[in-house]
Amino acid sequence: MLDWVIANLPLIVAIALPIAIPLVLFHLLPLLVLMERRGAGVIQDRSGPHRAAVNLQLKSIPGIFNDAVPGLRLRAFGMIYNVTDLVKGLSKEFFIPPFAYPGWYVIAPAIPVMVGVLTPAVIPWFGDMATSVGTIHGTIFPTANGLLLLFALSSLSVYGVVLGAWSSNSKYSLLGGVRSSAMMISYEVSMGLAVLGLLLIYGSFSLQDAVTWQSTHTWGVFVQPIGFLLFLISLFAETCRNPFDVTEGESEIVGGYHTEYNGIRFMLYMTAEYLHIAVGSVLIATLFLGGYQLLPVPGWDTDWLREHLGKVALALSIVTALLLFGFVKLILGRRTHNAAGHATDREVRVREYGIYAAAFSGLAIGTLALGGLAAATLWHNPVPAAGAFWSPVVLTVTALIQFHIIIAKALVFSWLFVWVRWTLPRFRYDQIMDLGWKVLLNVALVNLLITAVVAKLIKEAW
């Protein structure tokens, strides 16, 4: 079995990767929604989502649960709301307004989601693996023009918005759609110019090359700090997030482009918004923060990681376990707080937090055990001689670690999206256009000019 797996490894990965990566992104969505709700709560001094729960009445187990001790209730930190949202969206009537153009109205919400699922295809999730049976690419669609493809795809998502807005046949929807397209055009320019400076340095359109350059030199954010900020601001505008969320506005244009949408079609638009946040976060991590590389140290590339796999795995598992134990401490704080309270369901609350604490402690210990196992078996792996290959275990573990690194970086940026949304007031529409055309564009042009001159001089000097 194992021999067969190793013999057909590239084929298996080639089939599994295009299915796995969008699935992973979809699994990030509940986390992002939870982050948004909980983040909104704690930033505004509220408690956030805390009602929807899975109730388990396990009274039949003697000694543990009886009539005096009520059952189990799991709220999963508000994660249950995602389930209820989905059930609600799916159980609503598939209503099409009588004044809408039915065909386009139905198709439109699918376009942004489709784009959100397609864009991860060009992002390198782990370093290329050279095996005895051929190379496995960390990119689903390895191409030299990955960045161009990415921009082409992400520009398509506005079609879903504009098409939905137009086919709704309502003035509020149309206004939202027009705003969205105008913002897209304005900020696509400065976004492209911000990346151009980076491209001059990397010397390639391939995202894989971008990560490789960053692993041999330093992260893009250090060579292009202004480009990074420009790209970040443009990304906020592209995803129509606060402070650029003029495409929807209760006080001006009701719900904006999705005014006439309801049920699961409305939720598709929401899904697309969060998918874009996830993809945008991964993209900015790839372009500016070294992608799947661990730290901005020159020479710490994929082969270095494979060589020192055991040490890195141990260090990462310790860091992860510390973070998890910190989380357990927060949970225990909640538990103490609830135990001291006067709620009628105090028992259930205390038991609930106890279970969370136990689960996350177990997770932390499991992480430590995995790290220890990796350290014991893969402490030092000699670089294979020319013509030879790394063992499949080393390659697979490296790929998994790199994948988790890029997801972790992306989650940090996803939090930034949430954080900024609940901090800044939204811009007025004319202020957005002012910022886009009069500030960002000029700064991006000057940045590009300076980058070009400096890059040329440095390359001449070498």
Add this chain to the structure above:
Amino acid sequence: MAKVVPRPELNFWERIYFIEIFKGLATTLGHARKGLTDPAHFPTVNYPEEKPELPRDYRARHRLMKRADGSPRCVACYMCSTACPARCINIVAETSPDRHIEKRPVKFEIDLLLCVFCGYCVEACPCDAIRMDTKLGVMVHDNRADFVIDKTKLMDWDPKDYPVDDLTSQSAPGGARHADALARLQSGSDH
């Protein structure tokens, strides 16, 4: 004349807005940190499971005070229903068998759907017969008729939930000072 509200003058660093963004982010991060690590600082109360501590003078559903023998203190003087801006109190009086008290209520109804919980009835009452200190802020019934509460419901309260001197603290009929006065009256020492 329109009042001119002076706008605070922004300095250069505030006008470029960029640094202010980071200040704002620091503020919200502080709140987020506090919210995650210190659950006690939330003003939120998980309502049905946790009840907020209501202030002593919170105006909730009414109750009718009782004399020592359990009859209502109310003398059916109509002061409360006269004071009521919502006209939600409906009293029907009859002659009291007690010769010291002129009238007593046969019917004392409050329509809680009309009531605006202003507390004027409590202030108007000359003998402290009606109070709004039950702390019953939430009333749930499935038909309108149940929101009209009668004398029995208004007098259905447990003395354990209220201060001990509740029954005897007042000078109204049934109260301690009234009892003293009655005793003096009966013994003839008042004259």
